[in-house]
Amino acid sequence: MPVDIQPYLDRKREAVDRYLEGHLPAPHSSPAVLHESIQYSLLAGGKRIRPILTMASAEAIGPPPAAVLPVACAFELIHTYSLIHDDLPAMDNDDFRRGKATNHKVYGDGMAILAGDGLHTMAFEWCSRADLVTDVDPRCQVRIIEELALGAGTAGMVGGQALDLQAEHQRVEWEALQQIHAHKTGRLIRAAVRAGALLSGATMTQYEHLTGYAEDIGLAFQITDDILNVTGTRAALGKDAQTDGERGKQTYPSVYGLDGARRLARECVDRAVTRLDGFDEKADPLRGIAHYIVNRTH
């Protein structure tokens, strides 16, 4: 690991948490239960990897505009909405998330659906609100919204979730499974990195290298998630472990073995870091994040 990335991650995570706390609708304002349910899931202490990637990507190119925070946080809003919907009984039916009972276990399925829907819209609201995004060229702002939509939608995250849902009822080829993960996790991560690039006015070449970086770490992220599902404990993960095996899901460790999966993840990280060869030390956080992604324990 070229730099100790932990202090950077802590600093950025705090900035994201502060921004979220400062800009969410107050939990006691009407509709109170909806706002409370949104806060419950959003302020449950996630790693904030997606917004941090947006910020680190913007910084890799130059000083980012102040509006990097609402845009970065929009990716966390989308991520959290997807977790709430994914945990529903009609989907993965999970009881624990980030060490707490899942949203629908506390607020009921109906309110959980609406909390997800509210967070989903809020992501686009934060990217478009005149009082939050003050120093970004509107042309660039529209491109960022387009990235967010394409990363989150049927060609991205939601498409991956739909493929995943279908896969539960049938035997799926390994290559199809990789497609599921590329969509379900990879596209939103890529959009988060690209949004940062757009915010700082990346050149076409920079944008393409950062896109490659994002695709590589997205894959590394998925492989590591699969590994942690095998090796992790519920205490460390904050959710049930060993669930993939129980569900008979094919995963990187089940196909390549634990060592093989770890090697694959490291190869992805090395490739990701190589994509940044043309960037100076301002890209060090991105390099550090790539290593962090495979070394994390939760």
Next chain:
Amino acid sequence: MPVDIQPYLDRKREAVDRYLEGHLPAPHSSPAVLHESIQYSLLAGGKRIRPILTMASAEAIGPPPAAVLPVACAFELIHTYSLIHDDLPAMDNDDFRRGKATNHKVYGDGMAILAGDGLHTMAFEWCSRADLVTDVDPRCQVRIIEELALGAGTAGMVGGQALDLQAEHQRVEWEALQQIHAHKTGRLIRAAVRAGALLSGATMTQYEHLTGYAEDIGLAFQITDDILNVTGTRAALGKDAQTDGERGKQTYPSVYGLDGARRLARECVDRAVTRLDGFDEKADPLRGIAHYIVNRTH
């Protein structure tokens, strides 16, 4: 009614249907079940009132840009996503919609949640995609996206749905109920009208008058929906009738009587039409739509 609005509504509805058919992901493209489920609900023959309002509002000011169609259709995408989620067992648990089995009855709850999520994102995608919105000032485009988000989100439609969900478990004051409806139906209708105004470069005064018009017809729309729930048949409505009474919901007819509710709706329409006094004959479709909203039978 000053003009026969039906030919206008038919023409516009066909334009919306053609645009939707031409721009949705093909039903057999991957993920096929998701795309099929989206088509199932979106192409089920709705009245397309929201997109038509966007178009009529834009035309009331001047010749609208070509991008009026993707923006207008975005409101139908949001509306359809909200119907799919609203019909789920965890919410209203409805079996019929637009004369067909509801989405989750055909595709299952999980896929219905994802179809709604996919349509939700798609609305923002269509408003931001560079190849669809080619002739709108990006500054104006961002304002339209902001309107769409505020109308659809926790301060608008989703907020109204959350209040509605809470109201099912307790006795609610009549004024609180009116707030629910103003949010659940009114805010998205208002956003649809405002988006049209923004597309045609409305002055601040025009924008405010159109906002008042939208709020008045939004209320008329809700009152008429309540009336139709009492007087309509499942054949005409395409969904179960008389459900409000069964659920013990307070409605305009239950509070004001059927005649009182009809009078209230007509007053709203008259007020809406008065808001358009400063507009010339280009606003005739908006005037006709106001009358149509209370005279419709489904």
